[in-house]
Amino acid sequence: MPRMCGLFSCRLCVAALAAFVLTASCSKNAEPPSSGAAHTPLPVTSPAPPVSRASTVIAPDLPPLPFPMIGASKPESVVKAAYEFAARHPEVLEYMPCFCGCERGGHRGNHDCFVDRRDASGKVAAWAQHGVGCDVCLDVALVSMQMHNAGASVTAIRAAIDKRYADANSRTPTPLPKKGTDHDP
Secondary structure, three states: OOOOOOOOOOHHHHHHHHHHHHHHHOOOOOOOOOOOOOOOOOOOOOOOOOOOOOOEOOOOOOOOEOOOOOOOOOOHHHHHHHHHHHHHOHHHHOOOOOOOOHHHHOOOOHHHHOEEEEOOOOOEEEEOOHHHHOHHHHHHHHHHHHHHHOOOOHHHHHHHHHHHOOOOOOOOOOOOOOOOOOOOO
């Protein structure tokens, strides 16, 4: 199964672009061939204004995503949950590696797939767009979230993620959880 990392490499984006081009090339003013009889042309209507998906609210206390969810590899609610988990639990995702090849872009772990930068107080200052369209990034974050919510320690979550992706060809240089700071419940 091909990886779908990146907004413009997914089949949905390609299909949407093809549909747009096809629609744009069709004229709404096209008239049927004249049969000699008078006819009334169809009224010209302007298309409905596009729904703005330029920003997506994750939670009232978090900055909105400044990019569209177009090309998301999972339902919007799932993607939003992964971003919110990354924002609220860096102490978990900073210890989870990613296996999609994003280390070539400087990512150190799964947290970097969702959060680009935090301010001095630790709040999200900039989101990373990468996580929206990457199945691997989302899967690592969602498994981590589910295990964390079930009470698993960061060490146990890391062991499960490492086992799940043991055969991966790519891996971020993510540190292991520190002893004594395991964030056990």
